[in-house]
Amino acid sequence: MKFNSENLLRSSKGLAVEELQIRLAGFRGTVWDGDFGPGTELQVITFQKEYMKAENPTGIVDQKVFEALEEFSKEFPIDFDKLKCPCGECEGFGKGQFKDQYREGKPKVEAYHNFEYPGIHKAILHSYRAAQCYAKASEFGSSFLSSGYRCHVNNKNKGRKSTNHMGKALDCDFPLTSNEDKRDDGIRCDKFRGLLVEKSNFQIGWHGRNKKSLEPSNIAPTWVHMDVRSFSKQYLQEKYFVTTEQELDSNDL
Ligand SMILES: [Zn+2]
Ligand SMILES: [Zn+2]
Incomplete structure (x- = not known):
């Protein structure tokens, strides 16, 4: 840059x-x-x-x-190897399939858009950097990336339908200490979501237009999922999706 x-x-x-x-x-x-x-x-x-x-x-x-x-x-570097799709068939970020195609019988909205976007959206990657910054400055410590890209092959293997992780989302989590269990994990993820709402202006769920979203705790109890699903098409153009950190940081100011 x-x-x-x-x-x-x-x-x-x-x-x-x-x-x-x-x-x-x-x-x-x-x-x-x-x-x-x-x-x-x-x-x-x-x-x-x-x-x-x-x-x-x-x-x-x-x-x-x-x-x-x-x-x-x-x-706050981002390890793109951790974001790659684990299917073993795509190169890590899908095959660019199904642009402007939507799940059968569903409205033509982003939640049902089947497009395998060509990478991960820059806004969600930079938001994750900020989240790490806030976590570091608080009681949370360091988080790790637990899921990134998941293409249609991976979805099929896992019996999953959501297309959110086809470039619009990532999941992170915090390591458990030796005397913690799932319940502690859930409490921490809830608190961390609260921090992101306050500091980063995330919304819980997808009601507001053009706002970054966090999955609510009934869907993501022991991890934190963030995405850009609520953004209009103009903010989801292919130029905003990247597959390397170098690409993420390459544009000038
Ligand atoms: Zn894949
Ligand atoms: Zn997720």
């Missing part, structure tokens, strides 16, 4: 702003539309407060904030 030396601030527009909005998806978060408004400013302020520990956050991306963004990516 390069910084093109012009500060990004209210009313800035363009691809650099879009990249910024995606990078800060876990710091409150707004839609990635390339238009720097109050939502984006809040993202920058939140990043300055939460990660940079700035006392007087400016809401402006200058050289210093840019450097902190780079540092943040390095501090």
